Amino acid sequence: MSEPYLIRGVRVVGAEPTDLLLRDGVVAEAGRGLDARGATVVDADGLVALPGLVDLHTHLREPGREDAETVESGSRAAALGGYTAVCAMANTSPVADTAGVVEQVWRLGREAGLVDVQPIGAVTVGLAGERLAELGAMASSAARVRIFSDDGHCVADPRLMRRALEYVKAFNGVIAQHAEEPRLTEGAQMHEGEVSTRLGLTGWPAVAEEAIIARDVLLAEHVGSRLHVCHVSTAGSVEVLRHARARGVRVTAEVTPHHLFFTDEVVAGRSGLTSPALANTGSGAAGYDPVFKVNPPLRTATDVTALREALVEGIIDIVATDHAPHALEDKECEWAYARPGMLGLETALSVLLSVVGERWDLIAERMSRTPARIAGLTEHGRDPAPGAHANLTLVDPAARRVVEPGGLASLSRNTPYAGTTLPGRIVATFLRGEPTVLDGKAVK
């Protein structure tokens, strides 16, 4: 059993300061002026406690690309970002399409012991989009997989998608779709629009995303299954989701921090929004910087505004990082050859703070409670109150920091926020009452 911790004077989800006693993995007591009784005291004056953040969309790269990230390094990045649980995407090598691979990832997560690593299983064998993977075996494995995704690829075949949705109903699973009609994005390099025309890069049209979401919400409605939409990036997608919600379709959706923050203008070397958070964006001044290459691509200011409004309104349920580490040789090369994807775990909370301000209840809802519910992670996503598992993070909202790629715990360096000043700092994170981060540093 872990030693007890007394967190002194913390504002739980922004409320009036109180003390929290963490003992035996749970919040044992809450209230002012608690007796330390041998517990280690953490002075949390001015800090806000949030339920430990839960990321529904993380790429950990193990097995296969341990040079870019491992379960351990990604877990450390997650803890430093305030996370207590992450869902690990299946596009590893080998692909997480069998009980064996998901159990391996799950076990590596337990060994690292920094966050709960919940593996996501592939929908199709090898992500090839041809036949269903062993969904049932992954669900009944030790990893207890409930989310399935071919992320990186779209399950483009409508009949396969239908069968996957039907199959996972038996164990209340969910299919997380990377919505991209592949025929509409062949050779695509960035968002299709004014900027792509100016730069002479092949465009990735918004309709390639919207068409798949429209199809999938209709399929989910038809078979009565749960659908989750990964990294929603366009205003049109928000409208499709709004329509589906009104019809009572069981669909949830995520947006990434980067789609809330950047526009396609950064590809041309300019910041596209007039938000003060963007005025100090330090990187990308030269244009064509592959750090901004991502799938789906960064969109227009109209899209960013629609995504922000949808997140506040709840049409988009959660923020998920799509943390996508890539080795130097895959990113520091010509735009066309660079892999898509950017880091996210260590900056997500700060980015959301810069976008929505100190709306702590909204932040807790979108970054912890709802993602925990979608993933079925019952030990997570509960506000720190007596009886709850002691999975929480302490944030200093007054702190500011300049993001330095070399200072990140991720093995990769592809952060789009290099040189950017962001608000907020994670001071401590606790997983079942044990600190994984203290004084802003990883404990192990």
Ligand SMILES: NC(=O)N[C@@H](CC(=O)O)C(=O)O
């Ligand atoms: N987002 C990305 O641009 N890349 C992701 C795959 C994905 O999320 O589609 C990756 O695995 O690198």
Ligand SMILES: [Zn+2]
């Ligand atoms: Zn994806």
Ligand SMILES: [Zn+2]
């Ligand atoms: Zn992804």
